[in-house]
Amino acid sequence: MKLEKMDAFFAARLNEYDKHMMTEIEGAEEFYPYTAALLPLAQDAHVLDLGCGTGLELEHYFALNRKASVVGIDLSADMLAALKQKFPDRKLKLICGSYFDVPFEANGFDAAVSVESLHHFTAAQKLELYHKLKAALSDQGYFVLTDYFAASEEAEAFSFSELERLKREQGLKPHAFYHYDTPLTVAHEREVLKKAGFAEVQILRNWKATYTVLAR
Ligand SMILES: C[S@@+](CC[C@H](N)C(=O)[O-])C[C@H]1O[C@@H](n2cnc3c(N)ncnc32)[C@H](O)[C@@H]1O
Numbered sequence: 001m002k003l004e005k006m007d008a009f010f011a012a013r014l015n016e017y018d019k020h021m022m023t024e025i026e027g028a029e030e031f032y033p034y035t036a037a038l039l040p041l042a043q044d045a046h047v048l049d050l051g052c053g054t055g056l057e058l059e060h061y062f063a064l065n066r067k068a069s070v071v072g073i074d075l076s077a078d079m080l081a082a083l084k085q086k087f088p089d090r091k092l093k094l095i096c097g098s099y100f101d102v103p104f105e106a107n108g109f110d111a112a113v114s115v116e117s118l119h120h121f122t123a124a125q126k127l128e129l130y131h132k133l134k135a136a137l138s139d140q141g142y143f144v145l146t147d148y149f150a151a152s153e154e155a156e157a158f159s160f161s162e163l164e165r166l167k168r169e170q171g172l173k174p175h176a177f178y179h180y181d182t183p184l185t186v187a188h189e190r191e192v193l194k195k196a197g198f199a200e201v202q203i204l205r206n207w208k209a210t211y212t213v214l215a216r
Contacts, residue, residue: 003166006120009179010053011078018054025116027207028056032115034205035146035212036060040110043067048109048136050099050129051075051117055083057146061113062090071109073099075177098177100129104136112137115146116210119183122160123192126184130196130215143198143215149186151209156185186211 010017022028039047039061045068052058052072061068069091074080080094095102112133118126133143150156159182167174184192186203190213193201198215205212 001166003163003170003172003178003180006177006179007075007077010076014054014076014078014082017079017082018056021056021116025210027210031146031205031207031210031212032056033060035113035115035144036064038111038144038204038212038214039065039113040068041065042110045069045110046108047071048104048112048133049073050112050114050133052083052094053079053117055086057113057115058083058092059086062087066090069093071095071105073097073102100125104132106135107138107141109137110141112141112143113145114143116148118145119148119181120177120179121182123184123188126189126192127196130193130198134197141216143193145189145193145213145215146210147189147213148181148183148209149189149211150183151185153185153188156183156188159183183209186213189213 035057041064045065047068047070049058049070049072052074058070071093073095075098077096080096084094163180163182190201193215200216202214203211204214
């Protein structure tokens with residue numbers, strides 16, 4: 001398998017992206033509206049979306065809260081352009097960059113959401129990100145994570161070692177982002193969120209490998 005850079009991977013599949021997610025990912029018809037319904041309904045709600053892509057979760061959120069203001073961060077300029085076209089008249093600020101690098105407004109957000117994006121990263125990368133995220137949330141703020149998780153610790157370890165092997169074999173840069181799924185187990189994800197300072201981490205629901213986790 002030839003690894004592709006993360007942004008190039010999604011740009012190349014943009015045309016079929018929404019249909020692919022909705023028809024090939026088990027539970028998508030339910031987990032997008034379910035995730036959106038957990039986000040704040042107050043008209044002045046300020047929400048951060050990590051890896052917003054073309055905004056499948058935001059379609060449902062804006063249907064519930066037309067007045068919300070959302071900051072969406074994504075590596076792919078093409079995914080963001082498609083999202084912008086869907087919602088020309090919503091309060092939507094889009095930032096093209098990595099959520100590991102983009103600074104977040106301190107105490108600025110009532111909630112954050114991330115759907116099907118964070119399963120590409122290590123626990124160490126996520127710990128740093130979740131520290132930054134926690135500081136960006138208001139006192140009552142919370143994080144809704146809907147993502148794909150590994151079925152076992154063995155599966156988790158295997159995908160990380162495969163990614164390293166493929167990078168070595170293909171002579172790729174160790175720190176660049178390539179599209180290869182390396183999900184943690186949901187138990188490990190919970191540990192990382194707790195370590196980052198979220199006091200309460202609940203596993204709310206799952207659809208096969210996709211879980212919704214709520215961290216406060
Ligand atoms: C499978 S898509 C999910 C998009 C959207 N949340 C959804 O569920 O349809 C993953 C998205 O995460 C983005 N992404 C991956 N790593 C990222 C990073 N480090 N920073 C920002 N965006 C990232 C990709 O560019 C892609 O648009």
